[in-house]
Amino acid sequence: MKAIIPVAGIGTRLRPHTHTQPKALVPVAGKAILLHIVDMLIENGVTDFVFIVGYLGIKIRKFILAHYKDSGLSVEFVVQEPREGIGHALYIARETYRNEQNILIVLGDTIVQLDLSEFLNCGHSVLGVSKVDTPGQFGIAELNGKGFIKKLIEKPKIPKSNLALVGFYKIAEPELLVKALEHIIENNIQTLGEYHLTDALMHMVTNGSQMRTMPVDNWFDCGKSQSLLDANAILLARQNKQQEPGEKYPNTIIIPPVSIGSNCQISNSIIGPNVAIGDDTSVTYSIIGNTIVGSFSELKSIVLNNSIIGNDTRLWGLSQRLNIGDNTEINFTE
Numbered sequence: 001m002k003a004i005i006p007v008a009g010i011g012t013r014l015r016p017h018t019h020t021q022p023k024a025l026v027p028v029a030g031k032a033i034l035l036h037i038v039d040m041l042i043e044n045g046v047t048d049f050v051f052i053v054g055y056l057g058i059k060i061r062k063f064i065l066a067h068y069k070d071s072g073l074s075v076e077f078v079v080q081e082p083r084e085g086i087g088h089a090l091y092i093a094r095e096t097y098r099n100e101q102n103i104l105i106v107l108g109d110t111i112v113q114l115d116l117s118e119f120l121n122c123g124h125s126v127l128g129v130s131k132v133d134t135p136g137q138f139g140i141a142e143l144n145g146k147g148f149i150k151k152l153i154e155k156p157k158i159p160k161s162n163l164a165l166v167g168f169y170k171i172a173e174p175e176l177l178v179k180a181l182e183h184i185i186e187n188n189i190q191t192l193g194e195y196h197l198t199d200a201l202m203h204m205v206t207n208g209s210q211m212r213t214m215p216v217d218n219w220f221d222c223g224k225s226q227s228l229l230d231a232n233a234i235l236l237a238r239q240n241k242q243q244e245p246g247e248k249y250p251n252t253i254i255i256p257p258v259s260i261g262s263n264c265q266i267s268n269s270i271i272g273p274n275v276a277i278g279d280d281t282s283v284t285y286s287i288i289g290n291t292i293v294g295s296f297s298e299l300k301s302i303v304l305n306n307s308i309i310g311n312d313t314r315l316w317g318l319s320q321r322l323n324i325g326d327n328t329e330i331n332f333t334e
Contacts, residue, residue, distance in 0.1 A: 001045075001046055001048070001100075001102050001103065001104055001120065002046075002048040002049070002050065002096075002097055002100050002103050002104070003041050003046050003048065003049050003050070003103070003104040003105075003106060004050045004052065004090065004093060004096070004097055004103055004104065004105045004106070005034075005037065005038075005049065005050065005051050005052065005105075005106050005107075005108050006052040006080075006086055006089040006090070006105075006107060006108055007022060007024040007034065007051055007052065007053055007054075007057075007060055007108030007109075008052055008053055008054025008055060008057065008080040008083050008089055009022075009023060009054070009055065009083070009108075009109065009223070021056060021059060021311075022053075022055060022056045022057070022059055022060050023108075023109050023222070023223055024060060024108040024109055025059065025060065025063055026222070026228065027276065027278060027292060027294065028111070028220075028222060028228055028231050028232045028235065028276070028292065029231070029232050029235035029236045029239065029259060029276055030236075030239075030259035030261070030276050032063070033108070033109060033111060033222045034060070034063070034064075034108055035067065036111050036235070037106055037108065037110075037111060038064075038068075040116065041104070041106070041116075042071075042073070044116045044117060044120065046104065047072065047073050047074060048073070048074045049073060049074065049075050049076070050075075050076045050077075050078060050093055050096045050097065051064065051075070051076070051077050051078070051108075052077075052078045052079075052080050052089045052090070052092065052093050053077055053078070053079055053080070054079065054080045054081060054083045054089075055083070057077070057079060060077075061077050076096055078092055078093040078096060079092075080092050080093075084194055084195050085190075085194030085195040085196055085197075086107070086194075086195075086196060086197045087181055087184055087185075087194070087195035087196045087197045087198075087199060087200050088185065088194070088195040090105065090177070090181055090197060090200075091178075091181040091182065091185050091195070094178045094181060094182075097174050097178075098174055098175050098178040099174070099175070100174045101172075101174075102120075102170060102171065102172050102174070103170070103171050103174045103177075104120075104168075104169065104170055104171075105168075105169040105170075105171065105197070106167065106168055106169075107167030107168075109167075109221065109222050109223040110166060110167035110168065110219070110220065110221055110222065110223075111218075111219075111220040111222060111231055111235075112128055112166055112167075112168050112216045112217075112218065112219050112220070113216060113217040113218040113219075114128060114168070114214065114215075114216040114217050115217075118214070119168075119170060119214055120170060122170065122212060122214070123172070124148075124172055124210050124211060124212050125169070125170060125171050125172045125173065125204075125209060125210070125211040125212070126169075126170045126211065126212045126213065126214050127141060127149070127165055127168075127169050127170075127201070127211060127212070127213050127214070128165070128166045128167070128168035128169070128213075128214055128215075128216045128219075129141055129163040129164060129165060129166060129213040129214065129215055129216070130163075130164055130166050130215060130216055130219045131162050131163060131164070131215075132162055132164040133162070135156070135159035135161065135162045135163075135164060136155060136156060136157065136159050137155060138155065138164035138165060139152065139153070139154045139155070139164065139165035139196070139197075139198040140152070140153055140154075140156055140159055140160075140161050140162075140163060140164060140165070141161060141163045141164075141165060141213050142160055142161045142163075143161070143163070143213065147212060147213075148210050148211060148212060149205055149211040149212065149213065150205070151202065151205070152165070152198050152199075152201050152202040152205065153198065153202070154191045154192070154196045154198040154199065155191070155192060163213060165198065166216055166219045166221075167221075168216065169197075169201075173204070173209060176204050176207075176209055177200060177201075177204065180200040180201070180203040180204045180207075181195075181200045183200070183203055184196075184199050184200050184203065218234065220234075225308055228292070228308065229274075229290060229291075229292065229306060229308070232274060232276055232290075232292055233257075233273075233274035233290065236257035236258065236259055236274055236275075236276065237257045237274075239257065239259070249266040249267060249269075249271075250267045250268070251267055251268045251269075252266050252267055252268065252269045252270070252271065253269075253270045253271070254271050254272055255270070255271065255272030255273045255289075256272060256273060257272070257273060257274060258271055258272040258273065258274075258275045258276070258277075259275075259276040259277065260277045261277055261278045261279035261280070261281065261295060262279045262280070263279055263280045264277055264279070264280065264281050264282070264283070265281075265282045265283070265284075266282075266283045266284070267283075267284050267285075268284055268285045269283050269284060269285060269286045269287065269288070270286075270287045270288070270289075271283070271288050272288075272289060273289060273290070274289065274290040274291075275288050275289060275290070275291050275292075275293070276291075276292050276293070277293045278293060278294045278295030278296070278297070278311065279295040279296070280295055280296045281293055281294070281295060281296065281297045281298070281299070282297070282298045282299070282300075283299045283300075284299070284300050284301070285300060285301045285317075286299050286300065286301065286302045286303065286304070286317070287302075287303045287304070288302075288303075288304045288305075289304070289305045290305055290306050290307075291304045291305065291306065291307040291308070291309065292307075292308045292309065293309045294309055294310045294311035294312070294313060295311050295312075296311055296312045297309060297310075297311065297312065297313040297314070297315070298313070298314045298315070298316075299315050299316075300315070300316045300317065301316060301317035302315055302316065302317040303317070
């Protein structure tokens with residue numbers, strides 16, 4: 001089965017990290033978002049990939065080709081320009097998959113956990129969903145009495161369902177999807193100024209295609225900083241990595257779950273829980289919790305919590321020398 005992965009977005013919700021790298025390459029739990037997605041698919045037998053790139057696409061191309069060198073994967077890259085939505089991205093790439101029997105579509109900033117074998121073996125097209133409290137912010141699926149999708153709508157003003165589409169799709173009729181995408185493009189059918197996959201799928205349903213939904217176990221929209229930190233914490237806990245021996249990091253307490261990259265120098269610090277540190281990073285005299293730190297960074301005399309620190313960053317804390325008399329109150333927190 002061929003997997004189509006759109007990764008052309010600018011990632012404005014993750015600024016400033018996406019000024020210099022695509023959001024799909026932002027690290028979570030010790031590796032890039034995109035690697036979590038591709039590795040999960042490979043583990044389930046998917047070896048044929050199409051990446052739809054745009055913003056900083058050359059970095060994604062180099063990253064994938066370097067990471068999966070000699071892996072035996074079939075990899076194609078399609079450039080989306082201009083960027084006019086996920087529906088437009090899949091329309092641009094249509095010739096790479098229209099003759100397939102089945103395809104997977106996985107958004108490149110979304111990590112999901114589910115029974116993928118059951119998902120792939122479903123006889124119909126199937127869309128991953130999750131119940132949400134704010135359905136008006138997502139694409140939504142409404143079901144009929146037999147459990148098939150009767151309506152799909154992008155960001156409805158008055159939602160009639162709380163089943164949000166999570167960006168994970170198996171399409172059993174790729175040629176019909178191509179025709180639906182051509183229909184919305186040729187007729188300029190846009191929602192909120194973009195061509196949406198949701199509208200193309202609804203066109204398929206209207207013309208008789210049967211689609212089901214499947215709830216996912218976990219869903220992390222890693223295009224948002226807080227979701228990125230939530231994903232980092234949960235994925236670190238599930239990795240169950242053995243911690244480095246204490247003598248490797250002098251005078252340091254490590255509170256799992258923690259992921260520490262190679263060639264890191266850490267001393268006189270408290271690290272964890274829920275901390276991922278990239279390669280070749282130095283941390284001294286610091287307390288770090290619930291945080292992602294990039295590679296080749298230097299942190300000294302700093303306290304961090306609920307933070308995302310990029311690559312090649314130097315962050316030093318304030319230090320004070322005080323000579324304080326009686327009956328004094330000093331508050332450095334305001």
